[in-house]
Amino acid sequence: MQSFIGTGVALVTPFKKDFSVDTEALVRIVNHVIEGGVEYLVVLGTTGEPATLTEDEKELVIDTIAKANNGRLPLVLGVGGNDTAAVVNELKTRDFSRFSAILSVSPYYNKPTQEGIYRHFSAVAQASPLPVILYNVPARTGSNVLPSTILRLANEYNNIIAVKEAAGDIVQAMKIIQHKPKDFLVISGDDMIALPMVLAGGAGVISVIGEGFPKEFSEMIRLGLQRKTDEAYAVHYKIADSIDMIFEQGNPGGIKQIHKAMGLSEHTVRLPLVEVNEELAVRIDSFVKSLGY
Template identity: 35%
Template sequence: MQFKKEPRFGRLIPAMVTPFNRDLELDLDRAQELADRLVRGGSDALIINGTTGESPTVFYPQKLELFRAVVRAVNGRVPVIANVGDNCTADTVYFAQDAAKLGVDGFMCVVPYYNKPPQEGLYQHFKTIANAVDMPIILYNIPGRCSINMEGETTLRLAHNCDNIVAIKEASGNLDQVKFIIDNAPAGFDVYSGDDSATLDIMKLGGVGVISTIGNVAPERMKEIINLAAREEWEAAEAANEALLPLMNGLFETSNPILVKEALNLAGFPVGGVRLPLVDATPEQSRRLAAIMREVGVLD
């Protein structure tokens, strides 16, 4: 395998948390500071208001405020990708068209959740969105949150039939499916790991990198792992991955993004708590997390 061409959106894309103030209102100043911190830490692009950004509890007008603020802070240094996915096709189209006016560089769209469409419904959903906007789209397949899996054949139909569907964040956990997509995708279609801990396995199959949770906390460390893999320095990549793996796993002791926000708070870069129905980390969870952060060397 040869990693010759840099992917359109790069290799390390943190799914940025959404900072809140003490009243759990948007903290746009902190969001801009976090975006700058992540860019300076080596991020190649940013996903704004994905699941890690608490998209279910940030309403459409607030999402637009957040996109606008991050675009200004990033100021063209890296692409800003707005999560616009929803389980209503029409709402997603209208919202994407509004977001496109703010200067974002692309969209991420998740598999529709709760209403459980069949594979043809998934195909028509994403094709309708792609036809309605003139911007690149990253698909997001995460059966653990959406209750259904977008099968490899459906992903490939979209990749071949829609020029502006350019990548997928694959979090199915099915490496056979991931390999099938990579092996049969058109040139220029990029497959990202949707789980930090699966990144090396997916890159060994030809994936390009990761849309990352831990990238909020340790972007330099995750970038090192990915760059080693892209150079096919697998032994060094495995060693760097093994050193960071306890934190990759520790951040998911409870529902994301509870602990990634707590990790930033512990690291001296507070981003506030989480909105209900999520709840903040317990003291015990915080202590365990701090111990892991010290173990892997991201907390003094």
């Protein structure tokens, strides 16, 4: 579990202008974040646009990242969905030899009750050959995994080791931190409140902006974990405006614009997502330049 203290980044899937997967750009991005000092990489999370990737493309993305990483950092694979049986089947049949954990989102669209969420993740925990990081993101799933449900799962299943908490609610996060088992990790899924969560007892973040500015963001989280509050907040306020900008017109359009400004990749996304508009692109490009990139 020590592997997941600090900054993880949710990797994008870069596309060429013809919408095909750009493996060369993906290698550049992997090297960019590793050289920036992050602690682990998350593959095929929401930011990677897995909903619009074919199965062959998903395998291409996994292979490209694993080869580029070359064992340097732990890898976490996104394995989730709103059909429990399908998720369980993937957990029983996929090759996880290159991964250290899975990140599994709460079922979306169905809007299950807390009991349904509990039973879903119970099935995931029983089927998973790897440690499980729960993922609570109500803005995308339509339902909030309450602290009581997260704590119930954390206490009952030893292989549920963490939660990526992205409700955007610091009070909810603090309730989990207050009552969690000793070794259970509470990881921020919201870049803007990642530092306050760390200072409240959280373990770090799975970040989007950290994929653009890995050096700055991962250093901020390390300073927070070291309780160097003033120094950490100085970094936070230096990059805070960029966090607002990259989510202003949806993820991953904003972070892909940062990558384009840095010369790492195109800013192409697949429908129904669209690129950020020209006005926001100009602001993002200006911010990137202001940091010296």
